[in-house]
Amino acid sequence: MMGKLTREAVVERALEIGDAEGLQAVTIRRLAQELGVTPMALYWHFKNKEQLVVGMADHLIEGFEITPDGSRPWREQLRELVGRLVRMLRRHPCAEAVLEEVDKMEVPAFLRVWDTALGLTLRAGFGARESCLITRYILQGAIALAGGSVEHRRCGPEGHAEHVRLKRVRFQSLPPDTYPNIVRMAVPLTERGDAELYDTFGVDLLLSGIESMAARLDG
């Protein structure tokens, strides 16, 4: 057809489908059909479906351009790293699912982020085992937190609004004596467009845990 079937083109198409309809809609056969090609053609470029998802993850994280800088404070750099992760996760509705499904050890770009985060926490004065736990905490935490702020854009913005309304109604019609807070807070629970809160309060929340643990080290 038009142009060549390249690895990158496949991955980008997969991300489009995933962002629009959820990762479960990304299927070898569906992907092949949309690319005007036979399903088996994809097996030339990817060993199997798992490697395709690895490719998607790598494409999402690639280009974060983290430059470890010994002169800047570690908090600042860690915050920047987390901020980029969070923003990417909100741009791509399927990113959370991709990063959960994938074996992160197979994703070069993720390993780079991880390595940078490790370097920063070690510099903060944490021990080896604590640093491992902290980096896992912060990366997974960022994914979980930012992922929660995203609804799959199944059918454009109007479908999204409808989806929110439906969810709210379901919360409100729960038995109020067993779920008093959820029923009462149905509105704020379903408000998600609120990107600002995630970028400030959310990232603060993630990092302040680490910072207060670091303060205990110094004290």
Added chain:
Amino acid sequence: MMGKLTREAVVERALEIGDAEGLQAVTIRRLAQELGVTPMALYWHFKNKEQLVVGMADHLIEGFEITPDGSRPWREQLRELVGRLVRMLRRHPCAEAVLEEVDKMEVPAFLRVWDTALGLTLRAGFGARESCLITRYILQGAIALAGGSVEHRRCGPEGHAEHVRLKRVRFQSLPPDTYPNIVRMAVPLTERGDAELYDTFGVDLLLSGIESMAARLDG
């Protein structure tokens, strides 16, 4: 066969398979076969596979027995809640996958936990929107953190040890100039048996973030 095919029996068998071989091994057909029954028999007890996974999630969280107690400090109660979540997640290797796949709104036991957490953060003085974000952060964070401390027990403890060794070798054989910290920390990165660190330092990490944000409210 022996005994009746009950909803609970199906869910428990599904959890056994999931813990032993991973959630992707939990299949309607496989489950039916192990229960000595036709695949379609399961559709009498569950509307579809999604509802089966909901049942698994509910069974995992059920019986947490969270009793909101106005006289105890919120930090303490929140810590207890998170501790129970973390311990359950380590007992059940497939719990993380189950809780990620499922729509948590459909899981009554999870809604109870969520409601309790909401009540506690509201009592701590956070606003409605902040409380929603914090409870999402702490529940998702606990899942992510504890889930990371678990390897699927594919083939007993000896297979597990072999799996860890293999992972370590893969870390060590990465290019050291692009992943210096990961290569250097290959050993602590792959040590996971270390339950104690997760139960103490890990939970501290999660909660100290919230506590320091709460301190800013008072200050």
Added chain:
DNA sequence: ACCTGAACACCGTTCAAGT
């Protein structure tokens, strides 16, 4: 109420073959 049998529409993947 509880379960079976046969069928449908979908998967991922292999393997030999084409150009």
Added chain:
DNA sequence: ACCTGAACACCGTTCAAGT
């Protein structure tokens, strides 16, 4: 090197039918 065709073993699910 890059793609196709046919086939295999597996899914979840429906629907009519049995007891």
